Amino acid sequence: MALEEFEKEKMSKREMNYARMRSLMDFGMGLLWTAMGLFLLLKNRLNSPIPVNMDDGVAQIFGGVCLVYGVFRIYRGIKKNYFKK
Numbered sequence: 001m002a003l004e005e006f007e008k009e010k011m012s013k014r015e016m017n018y019a020r021m022r023s024l025m026d027f028g029m030g031l032l033w034t035a036m037g038l039f040l041l042l043k044n045r046l047n048s049p050i051p052v053n054m055d056d057g058v059a060q061i062f063g064g065v066c067l068v069y070g071v072f073r074i075y076r077g078i079k080k081n082y083f084k085k
Contacts, residue, residue: 019080026077030070037067 040063043052052059
C-alpha cells in the first residue's frame with residue numbers, strides 16, 4: 001500500500017524539474033546513440049569520409065548495440081519513471 005500512496009503523491013517542483021532535465025538528457029543521448037548505431041550499421045553504404053578503424057563484423061555488432069541502447073534511452077525519456085522503486 002505504501003507504493004500506491006507514493007505513486008499518488010504529487011511531485012514537488014524540484015522533482016518535476018529533475019524529471020524534465022533527465023527526460024531531455026535521455027532524449028538527447030538516445031538520439032546520439034541511435035545516430036552512431038545507424039552510422040556504424042550503414043558505414044559501407046554511406047561512403048563517409050570519416051575513417052572507422054573497426055572490422056565490418058565488429059562495427060555491425062557495436063552498431064546494433066548502440067542502436068538498441070539509443071532506442072532504450074528514448075523510451076526511458078518518454079516513460080519518465082525516475083522516482084518509482
